[in-house]
Amino acid sequence: MACMCGVPVEVRATVIPIVIYWVYSGLYMALEYTGKYQLRRRQDGGDKNLASKRQMINPGCAASTNQPRLKIFGRLVAALLVMDTWQYFLHRLMHANSLLYRYSHSKHHRLVAPYAFGALYYHTPEGLLLNTAGGFVAMAVTGMPPCAAMVFFSLVAMRTVDIHCGMWVPWHPLNLLFSNNTAHHELHHQPDGSDFNFSQPFFVFWDRILGTQLPYTVGKAEGGGFDLKVTKKA
Known part of the structure; x- marks a missing residue:
């Protein structure tokens, strides 16, 4: 199952x-x-x-303390960029290839109006290829120590939920830190936006570079909440 x-x-x-x-x-x-x-x-x-019990509980961070913190941070940032690159091109391929879309990725797009715990609603092979393999590639390429990998995978999980939650939270610290957000990905799940906004889960630079970004504005709606509007085609 x-x-x-x-x-x-x-x-x-x-x-x-x-x-x-x-x-x-x-x-x-x-x-x-x-x-x-x-x-x-x-x-x-x-x-x-x-070896102490503390070392048993946190072996990765203990091993990482011998590395310069700036170097660890640099590898973490590099891993975020690798993950975004991996996901952008595979995600776009799943839309460009009719077989991949019909028999795999279309399941995820049954959610036209995504919600938080629907973020991982997809076929198992797609999840393994897009998320799991992407994470391991990022680790292998950057050589992150275990402690940084823990932060990396936690951020991936949080941002995956964030961009699917269907809510606009202006003060969310991760929305201030990363350019990708709920609005950007919400448009991708709309029928008229599925050919745009492939970037996920942290940045949007590949959409900007390759012309697949769908510009939008977010403003307060009457009666509460926020209105998401497309400004022009990318």
């Missing part, structure tokens, strides 16, 4: 084992503190470990 309870299988396959690992480990940690089930005497164990 590709999707259950609105959560794609590749997301569950990634998240569930991690959750089980930490919850299951936590149960044993709770038993350890009771002092009733130790296989060794407590005083003979913990002091002899060459």
Whole structure:
């Protein structure tokens, strides 16, 4: 089954084992503190470990501290650019190729008016190719340390939700930081805008460079909310 309870299988396959690992480990940690089930005497164990529990919890960030912070930040920014490049061209290909669109990407475009948890509504192969593979390519190209990768994948997840949420939040810090936003992607999901605004999830420079950006304005609507209007064809 590709999707259950609105959560794609590749997301569950990634998240569930991690959750089980930490919850299951936590149960044993709770038993350890009771002092009733130790296989060794407590005083003979913990002091002899060459790695602390803190290192177990956060090994990636501990390893990253030896690298210059500016270098780590530079690799993170590079990863964002790689991810945007990967997604723009694959996304555009999925629209240009009738077979890819009909049998794969059209599922995502059933959402003409997207909402937050509909961001990952797509065929499993598309998700693996567009998102999962894109993330690993960004990691491989930039050589991000694990701590930076954690921030990177968190930003990818947050921006994917942001651009599909269907709401305009002017003060949202990530909307101020990144040029891509809900309005830009909302137009792409409209029937008359599906040939534009392929960029996602951070920037819009490929749309601008290659002439696929659909300009728009956002203004307050009477009665609350915001109006999204196209100003002219790209």
